[in-house]
Amino acid sequence: MLKFLLTRIASAVPTLLIVTAAIFALMRMIPGDPAVLMLGDMAQPGQVEELRQRMGLDQPLPIQFVTWLGKVLSGDFGQSIATGEPVLPLIFERFGVSASVVLIAVVLASVIAVPAGMIAAWRQNSLGDVAIVGTATLMLSVPSFWLGLMLLTVFGLWLGWLPVVGYVSLADDPTAGLLYLIMPVLTLVMVEAGAITRMARASTIEVARLEYITHARAKGLSERAVMWRHAFRNAFAPTWTLIGLILGSLLANIAVTETVFTIPGLGRMLIDGIFARDYPVVQGCMLFIAFIYVAVNLLVDLIYPLLDPRVAA
Amino acid sequence: MTEPSNAPGPLLSVRNLTVRPGNALPPVVQDLSFDIAPGEMLALVGESGSGKTMAARSVLRLLPAPLRPDAGSSIRLKGAELLTLSDREMCRVRGARIGMVFQEPMVSLNPSMPIGRQMAEALRLHQRLSAAEIRDRSLAMLERIRIKDPAKCLAAWPHEFSGGMRQRIMLASVMLLRPELLIADEPTTALDTLVQRDVLDLMVELTQEQGTGVLLISHDLGMVAKYAPKVVVMQAGRAVEQGESARVLSAPAHAYTRSLIDALPRRSAGGHRDRAEAPPLIRVEGVVIDYPGRERLFRRDAPKRAVHGVDLTIGTGETLALVGASGSGKTTLGRAIVGLVQPSAGAIRFEGHDLLQPGAQTARLRQKMQIVFQDPYSSLDPRQRVDRVVAEPLLLDRGLSAGDRRDRVRQVFEEVGLPWVLAERLPHQLSGGQRQRVAIARAIVRNPAFVVADEPVSALDMTVQKQILRLIRDLQARHGFACLFVSHDLGAVEQVADRVAVMENGRIVEMGARDDIFDRPQHDYTRRLLDAAMLIDRSFGVGAASAAGAGVPA
Secondary structure, three states: OHHHHHHHHHHHHHHHHHHHHHHHHHHHHOOOOHHHHHHOOOOOHHHHHHHHHHHOOOOOHHHHHHHHHHHHHOOOOOEOOOOOOEHHHHHHHHHHHHHHHHHHHHHHHHHHHHHHHHHHHHOOOOHHHHHHHHHHHHHHHOOHHHHHHHHHHHHHHHOOOOOOOOOOOOOOOHHHHHHHHHHHHHHHHHHHHHHHHHHHHHHHHHHHOOHHHHHHHHOOOOHHHHHHHHHHHHHHHHHHHHHHHHHHHHHHHOHHHHHHOOOOOHHHHHHHHHHOOOHHHHHHHHHHHHHHHHHHHHHHHHHHHHHOOOOOO | OOOOOOOOOOOEEEEEEEEEEOOOOOOOEEEEEEEEOOOOEEEEEOOOOOOHHHHHHHHHOOOOOOEEEOOOOEEEEOOEEOOOOOHHHHHHHEOOOEEEEOOOOOOOOOOOOOHHHHHHHHHHHHOOOOHHHHHHHHHHHHHHOOOOOHHHHHHOOHHHOOHHHHHHHHHHHHHOOOOOEEEEEOOOOOOOHHHHHHHHHHHHHHHHHHOOEEEEEEOOHHHHHHHOOEEEEEEOOEEEEEEEHHHHHHOOOOHHHHHHHHHOOOHHHHOOOOOOOOOEEEEEEEEEEEEOOOEOOOOEOOOEEEEEEEEEEEEOOOEEEEEOOOOOOHHHHHHHHOOOOOOOEEEEEEOOEEOOOOOHHHHHHHOOEEEEOOOOOOOOOOOOOHHHHHHHHHHHOOOOOHHHHHHHHHHHHHHOOOOHHHOOOOHHHOOHHHHHHHHHHHHHOOOOOEEEEEOOOOOOOHHHHHHHHHHHHHHHHHHOOEEEEEEOOHHHHHHHOOEEEEEEOOEEEEEEEHHHHHHOOOOHHHHHHHHHOOOHHHHHOHHHHHHHOOOOOO
16 A cells, blocks of 8 residues: 555656656747846846846756756745746645635535436436436536626626625635635536536446446345445546546636636636746746646545555555 | 145245346246245256346346336245335345345455455344444354455455455355345356366355255356256246256256257267377477566565476377466466467477577468467457458468458358358357357468467357367368367367366476376376366266267266
């Protein structure tokens, strides 16, 4: 078990290294000189040269990479060009906002979709199954930004039940914070629940065919006990991997939803950084998102043996 | 045809059982009636698709979705009708009064639940016992079935045990509840000969101890002859013959029963081939094969040696059978000869040339060797028409035109007994026997000098096995290719082999002419294998022989 944990954790290191190299290369490929950009169009060539030296831009690329990697590892993501603030604390603050939306959404989506998928599978080809699969497919096919805009129009503008623009932190005012979270969370839940339902249904159908399910019935267990005690864990394992992927990709792709609902999260920070050509911010956000993605999937892998003990053997 | 039973009446009484998917469709079980007395064992015998499994599942009311028993059917347990019970009442019968053991030990225990919890589950459900009592009973039962460390076993996961052990554990967990009836659905089909014997003996022991009646489902007449006093022979959903096994199997009244018994492998069916010592075609010299070790908790296992320095020769046109239990290395050795596995030491000479030396010569010689795999369901590309499957090896001969290839494929179809109308079908549209014929056609289409047949009939029904074995012999007689026949089934080996090599734990423990091995086995392991093989000749002696009109009991 310990060996399984250590090898899995160690295997994440090369992934992260490749990602950092890719991000570094990407930033260097952007046309234009960061020093010129920072100083503005009116800067003197001498000033630019001096800044380039200070930033290490006159060094060969591999040395720049190693220096930068060293700084990143010690937690120094550089300063924002626009505000001069250090990037990392800014990222943490914004990430908290994104994470609260995404985590609540993924947990809710799983809690709804996994049982729905399993029940659909258990009653395969019944009316209930058709209804659940139909709904799931419909939700899968709706783009999240369109759904977000529709929700805003209906609940925000026409009915006026929910606030339309802005964000209040849960920590500052739990009630108001929740009101602001409802629509973005609902959007993500509806979109992601479709995929999870279909996956849960498919893997439950797979498991329900196996002999140990019939064996459980032959013991005299009720249908409910067979389903939850014997089918659930085995059917949930593949779905769990999907939930991990969804969690990771939502954290990475939440920019659209945050833009629609004007939530000051990490995705918005990245978009704003791109528009402002604030390279340290963009670079920091990308690096952090990549790290979270790897970390979430690592966590999913580490938990997997609890669902399927054969994996760690 | 039911025996008049003694005072308490039958334990299980099945009357006019008809099972069909929906009302209009033809039944899969039709008008089946039989009785099982308390403590008695009755076998339902038939080939795949005969309805025997569905009949057994009807008793527990565990039929898969569209299948249902017709209104006129009746299944009584000690006089009480089961088919009219409510679902809830039926749950109290399942497990507690009727236990069931399944065929596939690899998938019949829940992989994500420790053994102990799976054993305790039914006890907790049906009997009021404290946790300590449940544990004590489980431990006692595991000890009873001779599990080495029962306490450790309770905490272990199913994947930590071999197939045979899992089947014992399954049996233990079912018998723990002391059911009145045990339904055993092909309980040993997936196991090796030696292990089969073990598990069946254990099943008989336990059921006799507890006075449990047994409904045994099997396609193996040899096993039925040995273990079950009564038998029902099923064909296409109907019982064609039933009664005392001794009588049914020694003097079968129905033509289908006779054909089943005729299909049983016996040496006489293969006949003798008097042949001079053939010049060696293949020489295997000191071959060692290792598999890299598995990764375990804190260490990596040492590489596992599957084959320990094996020497053997196969003569031109000769059939050498390689027999042994699973894990003995027989399949690995067969694959190594055709180049699918790389040995770590030794030499494999084909016509004098060492195939372990890479080069153009090796590549050319390899084309003269072919292999037929065990499972015809997974050894054919599901998306390729079968005529293309057979034609593919011919693409190696650049001189052949498309027309030539087509003629050759047609000729081979005829040789293996496949009607040409099947040529454009996909593999899933053929039966198991037809698919294995396609696999054989693919192997012989370029007239190889040597064919490895890796358990070629073990996935097939008895009557089909017989046809395929005969086909292999006929083709060999016509084309003269040498054959390495890898099998754990001594019955099949007895029919086709010229010589037999017995493998145990990666070593050849005995090798010799077929009759020497079967009649005068020298090595202890060979003797145990022969003892465990439930050949009907040995159970019924003269009776079976006279029924088949041939065969000398050993």
